[in-house]
Amino acid sequence: MIVKFLSKSASFKGVSYNTRKIDRNKGELMKVSGFGPLQAMNGLRPKDYINYLKAVSAQNTRVKLPQLHVAISTKGRSHSGEQLTEIAEQWLKEMGYGDQPYLIIFHKDTHNNHVHVVSTRVDKQGKKISSAYEKLRAMTALYRVLKLDEAEQAKADLAVALSYNFSTKAQFMLLLEAKGYAVRESTGKFQLVRSAKVVHEFDAALVADQMKSYVFPELRQKQMSAVFHRYACLYDTTLVPDLVSLPGGLKKTSSDYHSDLSVYLKASFGWELIFHGKQGKPAYGYTIIDHEQKQVFKGKQVMDLKELLAFRTQVNPDQLPLGSDAIPERFAAAGAQNSPIPENDTGAASHISIEWKPDAFADHHPGFSTPIDISISDDIDDEATHGRNRQRKRQARTNTR
Structure with missing residues (x-):
């Protein structure tokens, strides 16, 4: 909270x-x-x-x-x-x-x-x-x-993060940043910071030990790849910058992104797509956090970002029948129909419509669009509330995810 x-x-x-x-x-x-x-x-x-x-x-x-x-x-x-x-x-x-x-x-x-x-x-x-x-x-x-102790809560959040299967320090830090912490590393220690206050400090060896036990989840990777191919043609993959509330009811774009597809995957499968980029510029990569099976993937391990952004919504899923017949023929030919799908796959969901309209910027940077609506009718301030602390975004290590 x-x-x-x-x-x-x-x-x-x-x-x-x-x-x-x-x-x-x-x-x-x-x-x-x-x-x-x-x-x-x-x-x-x-x-x-x-x-x-x-x-x-x-x-x-x-x-x-x-x-x-x-x-x-x-x-x-x-x-x-x-x-x-x-x-x-x-x-x-x-x-x-x-x-x-x-x-x-x-x-x-x-x-x-x-x-x-x-x-x-x-x-x-x-x-x-x-x-x-x-x-x-x-x-x-x-x-x-809430009758919670900040230090105890931080320890509990750390324990959850360490239970995930991750391959880099950047992925580990991302897990905690998603919970609202700033993560600092120095002299063999990590510090969890919230509201400018260090709430917990722990030995970096804990992270190193967990990384040593990393095993690439090949079966899960295949399942996710099949799902991505199945739904990328049904839900728009165009990246839209999140909005941050400003005084006077206006909003500005942030350096975080979402798409119809990312919203659907998080709601239906618990897969959180975190795109990496600087404000006002196209994303250069992304990370997938599989909260259901506690796995962290580099996005390109499931689907390369360029391939993901090359998709465009071709059909309205509300007009398609349930089941594998809803997959366009070009994906069936590629074997997407016969790929393993997670058990909680329900086949279809209500469509989240964000119409993509080509403009000069989007033509130059396929898969990226800029919002022009500054109306406050659609409230996203809670998303800003739960927004990730990205103090380390400008550091080069973000490319290691």
Whole structure:
């Protein structure tokens, strides 16, 4: 579970943003607290909440951007809206906002359940609520609410990472970065860092020993290759940069990518595709994490990136029958039909549509497109919340994955 601080604001845009989610049936108002007599009134508008928050904030003119806007996100559907609301309430108390006016809104339109909290950093006596070491305190407070010890959790996450079959240090570090850690290596030690705090340190020999026991999973590689060939012609492989939320409701592209195919493979098989590249430029490689069988592959071991990006969606899978007949003839001829498929293969799924339109950039870099929509109607802030810490992205060792 992660806490993410979103944009500050003088006009409390977070209220409007979240009420629009509710209007579009993408969000649900879970809790209203601290608004005094306002809460007893019917037919309240977003402007009513905003005016109240502004009135409280106006008592301290030194605080120019009083909005507190936070997202608390869980992995997948592991926590319901009600559970996340209870966690958010306790977290607010831990952070000194328990008596503040606040709204809690559950977002239900993304892969990871999450709630948004909107409040003011000025209390009703006109004092500013402390923001010192805020991000560090936020995670510490969340661990207290969840009754988790940061160091113990880091040890548990390390144990899980060491249970995977990986061949390089970069792959091992990627496993932990996917859980939200920054990983540092120096003088024979690894350090796990979260919110600028070292939460665990361990001997690099643990990683070296696990690498020595690496065995290439040939059967799994063949299974995955067959699945890739089967579904790359049904789901668009075009890479689209992930978006990161900015103040004012705008978004910018990040250095992480996804495609229709990668979304489908993760949802259906537990295979996470992590593409490597610099912001604004095409990916130069990728890693596959098979969470089901705890295997880590260099992408080219399953399907070379150029081959993967050469695919284009030729048909709509909703219009195809179930079973092997859904595979285009050109893949049947290559033997894809008779290749082993994992037992949990269901044959078809609902289509995730991202229409690929050629443009000058995509023509020059096949398989890569740039988003032009900056609308906030489709919320991906929880993806940013769960985004990987990529401090080491500019280092040459990324080519060793």
